[in-house]
């Protein structure tokens with residue numbers, strides 16, 4: 001996972017924050033008239049697929065070459081550039097989301113991001129140092145959301161000043177905001193990477209669903225009404241999963257070279273998630289839920305990569321070791337190696353990340369994230385089929 005620390009001089013840091021500010025400002029595009037919901041903010045819960053800086057705010061920084069394609073430097077994201085959530089914010093005319101935990105230079109006027117890389121729906125036994133999973137599980141993210149709502153209202157109303165320029169106006173915000181959720185991939189790997197069978201993984205999926213239900217119920221009780229729920233990716237098409245489960249990678253494969261078994265686990269999770277969202281629709285009056293089939297978008301990209309102008313979707317852009325996947329579980333993207341007494345970059349990026357699907361074996365490139373965004377933004381893969389901008393109208397029952 002995370003790699004070595006590196007010291008950066010004060011001057012470089014200052015320069016980087018200036019560059020980042022300019023980049024982030026540019027992103028806050030004009031709001032189109034075509035915004036029937038007028039979402040004033042996004043509050044996002046999730047894992048590394050949508051973490052914009054929580055994990056590196058607490059743990060080792062994201063290293064170069066992460067972020068190079070768009071931000072020109074590491075920007076808290078596990079990709080070479082923007083994530084799907086960034087394109088979503090842009091589509092809604094909102095700023096890119098800052099991580100709630102990022103205390104430096106953050107602007108929460110249009111939302112906050114609670115997602116953490118390596119985050120799970122249910123707590124994983126053992127600390128980050130032993131398990132590799134983030135302590136910021138979904139229940140912790142919900143506590144943080146409660147704290148955010150509570151504290152930002154207090155600070156906005158009672159302290160004011162500069163805080164009115166970096167915190168949201170609490171009026172109506174909670175009920176008008178869009179709540180997005182993208183989590184579950186790591187809950188699947190918890191079992192699979194512990195050598196569980198798909199049957200054993202499936203056995204704990206109902207527990208995951210109860211926790212998602214209860215998290216959404218809590219947000220509803222706080223006043224949240226608009227929910228946009230991503231399902232989980234085809235795990236069996238991701239190089240790290242194929243590397244951590246060589247037995248399943250060697251067993252039955254589909255036409256795209258993905259593990260049939262691992263994808264069956266992901267699809268089981270997704271079918272239960274679809275049912276869970278459906279039940280919430282029935283029990284939470286006045287709420288609007290959009291279930292988004294991100295699995296289908298990602299699978300389309302991977303199975304039709306060549307036709308879509310991408311290279312081998314199972315070949316990692318920023319990796320090490322060559323071979324089928326160019327992925328080494330011990331030498332990841334951005335990791336350095338001692339060669340004859342000098343430290344050199346071993347996990348190097350490819351020449352053409354814009355033609356790669358997999359950035360680092362776990363996460364997608366910006367180009368792939370953009371493809372996924374384009375697939376889901378108009379509602380073609382959603383239930384009900386509403387566009388992102390109309391997600392407040394998703395009252396299909």
Ligand SMILES: *[C@@H]1O[C@H](CO)[C@@H](O)[C@H](O)[C@H]1NC(C)=O
Pocket residue numbers: 122123124125
């Ligand atoms: C964590 O450990 C407790 C106590 O041994 C156990 O009951 C629980 O099932 C474990 N959780 C997971 C996710 O393995």
Ligand SMILES: *[C@@H]1O[C@H](CO)[C@@H](O)[C@H](O)[C@H]1NC(C)=O
Pocket residue numbers: 146147150151
């Ligand atoms: C919100 O803040 C108030 C006042 O500080 C406190 O009494 C209340 O318990 C807090 N609620 C939550 C959910 O933290």
Ligand SMILES: *[C@@H]1O[C@H](CO)[C@@H](O)[C@H](O)[C@H]1NC(C)=O
Pocket residue numbers: 028095107108109110165166
């Ligand atoms: C925070 O973002 C909002 C919306 O983009 C902007 O109006 C405001 O000026 C920003 N605050 C600061 C301190 O830059």
Ligand SMILES: *[C@@H]1O[C@H](CO)[C@@H](O)[C@H](O)[C@H]1NC(C)=O
Pocket residue numbers: 193194195
């Ligand atoms: C899973 O099985 C493989 C092959 O038997 C073994 O090498 C590996 O250590 C096992 N992993 C765990 C976490 O038990």
Ligand SMILES: *[C@@H]1O[C@H](CO)[C@@H](O)[C@H](O)[C@H]1NC(C)=O
Pocket residue numbers: 271274275278293383
């Ligand atoms: C989700 O369930 C609904 C029925 O509630 C079904 O119509 C829809 O096809 C399902 N979506 C996916 C992506 O499986």
Ligand SMILES: *[C@@H]1O[C@H](CO)[C@@H](O)[C@H](O)[C@H]1NC(C)=O
Pocket residue numbers: 339340
């Ligand atoms: C490391 O040093 C040895 C001996 O001088 C040399 O043969 C080898 O090519 C060097 N390796 C690299 C990668 O430079």
